[in-house]
Amino acid sequence: MQYRKELDKINSYKPGKPIEELRRQKKLTKIYKLASNEIPFQPAFIKNVVNKELKNINRYPESTCFYLRDKLAKNFKINPDSIVFGNGSDEIITLALKAFIDKKDEVIIAYPSFLVYQIQAEIFGAKVIKVPLENYSYCLGKIAKKITKKTKIIFIANPDNPTGTYINQEKMDDFLKKVPKDVLLFFDEAYFEFAPEDFPKSIEILTRRKNMIIARTFSKAYGLAGLRIGYGITSKKIAQLLNKVREPFNVNRIAQVSAQAALENKDFVKKVVSFINKEKSYLYKNLDRLGVFYPKSATNFILVDFKKDTKKLYEYMLDQGIIIRELSGWGLGNFFRVTVGTRTQNRKFIKSFENYIRRIRK
Numbered sequence: 373m374q375y376r377k378e379l380d381k382i383n384s385y386k387p388g389k390p391i392e393e394l395r396r397q398k399k400l401t402k403i404y405k406l407a408s409n410e411i412p413f414q415p416a417f418i419k420n421v422v423n424k425e426l427k428n429i430n431r432y433p434e435s436t437c438f439y440l441r442d443k444l445a446k447n448f449k450i451n452p453d454s455i456v457f458g459n460g461s462d463e464i465i466t467l468a469l470k471a472f473i474d475k476k477d478e479v480i481i482a483y484p485s486f487l488v489y490q491i492q493a494e495i496f497g498a499k500v501i502k503v504p505l506e507n508y509s510y511c512l513g514k515i516a517k518k519i520t521k522k523t524k525i526i527f528i529a530n531p532d533n534p535t536g537t538y539i540n541q542e543k544m545d546d547f548l549k550k551v552p553k554d555v556l557l558f559f560d561e562a563y564f565e566f567a568p569e570d571f572p573k574s575i576e577i578l579t580r581r582k583n584m585i586i587a588r589t590f591s592k593a594y595g596l597a598g599l600r601i602g603y604g605i606t607s608k609k610i611a612q613l614l615n616k617v618r619e620p621f622n623v624n625r626i627a628q629v630s631a632q633a634a635l636e637n638k639d640f641v642k643k644v645v646s647f648i649n650k651e652k653s654y655l656y657k658n659l660d661r662l663g664v665f666y667p668k669s670a671t672n673f674i675l676v677d678f679k680k681d682t683k684k685l686y687e688y689m690l691d692q693g694i695i696i697r698e699l700s701g702w703g704l705g706n707f708f709r710v711t712v713g714t715r716t717q718n719r720k721f722i723k724s725f726e727n728y729i730r731r732i733r734k
């Protein structure tokens with residue numbers, strides 16, 4: 373069979389275990405998924421718009437996402453032509469690589485960080501330069517030092533996944549001075565809505581530095597992960613390029629109308645963020661009590677340093693109906709990541725974690 377042999381070297385992305393899969397594997401009545409940084413409830417306000425849109429599903433969606441684009445542009449006071457929509461913000465990553473990478477171009481990423489950058493960059497034949505995190509954070513100084521004439525894109529997850537740490541405005545401003553204008557900066561802001569006050573004002577940065585893409589999503593704080601819709605904010609020129617390589621009907625009708633409804637219900641995100649912050653404090657307090665280390669998170673998940681291999685812990689949790697994220701694929705075999713859930717879910721997670729610690733100490 374004649375296929376691209378470099379694919380043999382690429383490890384596929386392994387998502388958090390779906391609830392349905394665990395249900396098929398184990399006879400459990402209650403399953404709590406705390407593995408994929410989803411929020412633990414549905415945005416009820418989309419029900420009406422989804423029902424209304426069902427009558428149109430024999431028709432293709434509008435390729436331009438016209439109404440959503442208009443709303444989003446007004447929301448951020450930006451030019452509608454500078455937005456690109458994707459089937460999740462994952463697709464914005466792929467579109468950037470598709471439009472910018474020639475074989476052997478260099479792409480700089482931090483390691484460990486969001487795995488999709490490396491997987492997709494390698495699929496497009498780029499050489500991936502990995503810069504280790506320092507103290508659970510991006511080391512922008514070291515990233516800047518890795519820039520060469522071949523560097524095409526630098527991916528920055530801000531806040532980061534899986535650490536939950538973030539780069540503030542001051543550090544970002546300093547970094548920007550060191551990055552040549554012809555390098556595309558990709559700011560992945562999937563958790564933007566959870567980030568604190570001193571988070572970089574990236575849309576403002578874009579007015580000064582055109583060669584950049586800000587990717588955001590409706591999957592996290594807006595609660596629409598299952599619908600797959602995200603977007604990139606960039607310059608008009610880059611938006612045109614990404615739209616050239618984009619599949620025309622990549623964002624379905626239900627996703628488009630739901631995202632519009634999400635933008636109209638601003639209170640929902642506010643409530644989500646305050647709920648998550650409260651529950652995150654509950655988890656912090658209990659993790660402190662159990663004496664485990666975690667970096668402070670600017671997101672809806674926490675990276676926990678268990679200091680021992682977490683495979684057995686992961687399996688134990690599955691038996692209890694709790695899905696956490698095992699991170700061996702990130703090279704973090706002694707860590708796990710847990711998404712902030714409801715109080716019931718968080719309490720059950722802490723109780724099971726505590727029981728496991730007691731068992732292994734015996």
Ligand SMILES: Cc1ncc(COP(=O)(O)O)c(C=O)c1O
Nearest residue numbers: 460461462486533562589591602
């Ligand atoms: C840092 C980061 N970027 C992008 C994504 C992709 O999100 P989506 O494709 O659902 O928008 C995720 C999802 O977990 C993420 O953690």
